[in-house]
Amino acid sequence: MAAVGPKRNRILAFIFATLVVALALYFFLYFEQDLRNYLASRMGSRARAEDSLINIPKLILFSLLAFLAVRALSTIIFDFVFQLRRGYEAPTLVRNIFSLVAFTILFLLIFNRIYTEVNLGALFTTSAIFGVIIGLALQDTLGNFFSGISLHADRPFQVGDVIVVGQQKHTGVVEGITWRAIKIRTFQNHVVLVSNSNAAKEAIEVCPRDNLNARIVFFGTLYTDSPAKTIHVVREAVRDADNVSPKITPIVRIRNLGESSIDWEIKYWLEDYAKYNDTDALVRQRIWYALRRSGLTFAYPTRTIQLERKVAPKPVTADEQIADRLSAVDIFSPLSTEELQKLAAATVGHVFAPGETLIRAGDEGSSMFVVHNGRVQVQVTENGRPRPVAVLSEGDFFGEMALFTGEPRTANVLALEETEVLEIGHVAMKHLFETNPDLAESISWTIAERRASLAAGSQQLAQASIEESAGLLSSIKRFFGLR
Numbered sequence: 001m002a003a004v005g006p007k008r009n010r011i012l013a014f015i016f017a018t019l020v021v022a023l024a025l026y027f028f029l030y031f032e033q034d035l036r037n038y039l040a041s042r043m044g045s046r047a048r049a050e051d052s053l054i055n056i057p058k059l060i061l062f063s064l065l066a067f068l069a070v071r072a073l074s075t076i077i078f079d080f081v082f083q084l085r086r087g088y089e090a091p092t093l094v095r096n097i098f099s100l101v102a103f104t105i106l107f108l109l110i111f112n113r114i115y116t117e118v119n120l121g122a123l124f125t126t127s128a129i130f131g132v133i134i135g136l137a138l139q140d141t142l143g144n145f146f147s148g149i150s151l152h153a154d155r156p157f158q159v160g161d162v163i164v165v166g167q168q169k170h171t172g173v174v175e176g177i178t179w180r181a182i183k184i185r186t187f188q189n190h191v192v193l194v195s196n197s198n199a200a201k202e203a204i205e206v207c208p209r210d211n212l213n214a215r216i217v218f219f220g221t222l223y224t225d226s227p228a229k230t231i232h233v234v235r236e237a238v239r240d241a242d243n244v245s246p247k248i249t250p251i252v253r254i255r256n257l258g259e260s261s262i263d264w265e266i267k268y269w270l271e272d273y274a275k276y277n278d279t280d281a282l283v284r285q286r287i288w289y290a291l292r293r294s295g296l297t298f299a300y301p302t303r304t305i306q307l308e309r310k311v312a313p314k315p316v317t318a319d320e321q322i323a324d325r326l327s328a329v330d331i332f333s334p335l336s337t338e339e340l341q342k343l344a345a346a347t348v349g350h351v352f353a354p355g356e357t358l359i360r361a362g363d364e365g366s367s368m369f370v371v372h373n374g375r376v377q378v379q380v381t382e383n384g385r386p387r388p389v390a391v392l393s394e395g396d397f398f399g400e401m402a403l404f405t406g407e408p409r410t411a412n413v414l415a416l417e418e419t420e421v422l423e424i425g426h427v428a429m430k431h432l433f434e435t436n437p438d439l440a441e442s443i444s445w446t447i448a449e450r451r452a453s454l455a456a457g458s459q460q461l462a463q464a465s466i467e468e469s470a471g472l473l474s475s476i477k478r479f480f481g482l483r
């Protein structure tokens with residue numbers, strides 16, 4: 001109803017303008033001859049000039065009348081006939097082209113009639129060069145113009161359709177297509193003008209007004225929620241929401257099994273696509289309430305963290321294993337289990353690479369070693385060259401002489417393979433001697449016996465070793481400050 005007022009005013013203004021022009025033309029034609037005579041009497045010899053003075057207003061008045069006639073014809077054709085037959089408003093561009101062509105033709109006819117002496121054909125021919133210049137100057141404008149014509153001929157969309165144009169994704173409702181541009185009303189109520197030539201080059205996504213256009217809305221639920229229940233609840237909640245088309249039932253489906261949720265999408269069809277923002281929001285709201293009522297839960301990003309207890313780094317060898325190993329060493333065989341455990345706790349494990357030197361002859365030394373894993377070679381240097389004396393393996397010991405006597409190392413000891421040894425220091429042994437006075441004697445005998453067996457087991461050497469053990473015992477006692 002609001003449009004009726006301005007329309008009526010326009011019609012009244014049109015009738016008034018027509019009357020004024022027609023009246024002016026009538027009076028002009030009525031007094032034309034008198035005017036000519038008057039001008040001829042005033043101007044005398046310049047008869048041609050008087051013609052021009054009369055013809056110019058005549059041309060203007062006839063052109064105005066032609067313009068009004070074209071407007072009237074355009075209104076009759078497009079506002080009444082076209083709209084009644086097609087059911088929609090005629091495109092502005094078509095109307096403009098019609099008006100332009102009709103007016104040009106009428107103007108040329110009037111011009112030809114008034115200026116009979118002017119040859120229009122010759123005029124157009126001679127002005128071809130100007131046509132080229134004007135054509136180049138109007139390249140963009142003409143590009144838009146012809147793109148507009150092709151858009152209309154193609155009719156990819158109409159006023160009222162939602163379109164998305166180009167890489168910049170100008171989205172909105174088409175408000176009109178002029179000879180220069182497509183006018184889009186965005187959802188922020190801005191007007192975007194996309195020139196016809198640009199629109200002709202770009203991809204245009206059209207969501208026609210009379211088409212059931214679909215939208216997709218995403219949501220997520222917990223993995224503990226039943227998918228079948230979710231589908232039912234959400235579909236029923238959305239299908240009767242405002243602007244959701246009842247013609248097609250919404251589709252609820254699992255889109256992805258996400259990191260912390262089942263990812264869903266709901267596809268629904270809209271009655272009025274131009275309101276999709278509001279409808280999307282309403283659909284989300286419906287989903288929230290429906291899930292709440294049904295005991296289903298929206299998922300939000302979660303991460304399951306499994307805490308791992310920090311395990312203390314395992315020592316190279318466990319105390320029990322060390323005690324076991326020490327108990328197998330013949331010099332420690334007299335020790336009780338408790339003493340062995342104390343000794344094991346006081347040992348330090350070392351690993352050597354094949355070929356590494358563990359002991360160097362002549363060095364000071366205050367600890368002995370038990371081979372835990374691997375093998376070592378004892379070498380003595382004779383004439384500047386190393387001579388292997390013995391190979392010691394698991395359970396054997398070495399370095400005891402320096403430890404128990406305080407003398408320098410008597411030989412080199414090298415690892416033959418990757419070897420793990422247990423180091424027993426002076427303090428640990430002293431403590432053992434203090435709590436176990438018989439140990440020094442027992443060790444000195446054991447060492448002596450072992451040395452004897454290493455000395456090829458000869459009776460003589462064995463006897464010498466036994467004799468030596470008495471001296472060894474006193475030197476051990478002296479070195480460790482024992483009585």
Ligand code: CMP
Nearest residue numbers: 389390398399400401402409410411454
């Ligand atoms: P120590 O003198 O402290 O350092 C070198 C070690 O080599 C020595 O103690 C012994 O333990 C060991 N050793 C020396 N000679 C022999 C041998 N003939 N047989 C076995 N081991 C030996």
